[in-house]
Amino acid sequence: MQIFLAILLLAAMIATVVALVRGIVVFLKTTEEELKNGTGPTQSALKxxxxxxxxxxxxxxxxxxxxxxxxxAGRT
Structure with missing residues (x-):
């Protein structure tokens, strides 16, 4: 059970880093024109x-x- 939880924890940590990097990349792709447009959130901002x-x-x-x-661990 401990090994399964450790693997699950590692997977959750990797998923966190991947989501963070993808979110930052999409954020950096937002152009200045999209920011100045002012018509509401763009597709890249929503993503x-x-x-x-x-x-x-x-x-x-x-x-x-x-x-x-x-x-x-505290129960054993």
């Missing part, structure tokens, strides 16, 4: 926001897994 939401989700998942691991 960047979605990637950051994924990052937060994966981070929360990783923290939850750490809590489960610590709880399980």
């Amino acid at each position: 960047s926001n979605k990637m950051m939401q994924f990052r937060i989700f994966f981070q929360a998942l990783a923290v939850l897994i750490v809590v489960i691991i610590l709880f399980a």
Whole structure:
């Protein structure tokens, strides 16, 4: 069970980093013209926001897994 949780934690941490990098790349691709346009959020801004939401989700998942691991270690 501990090994499974450790693998799950590693996967959640990798997913967090991937979502962070993808969100930053999309954010950096936002052109100055899109920022000055002022007609509301663009597709790239919405995609960047979605990637950051994924990052937060994966981070929360990783923290939850750490809590489960610590709880399980304390019970043995």
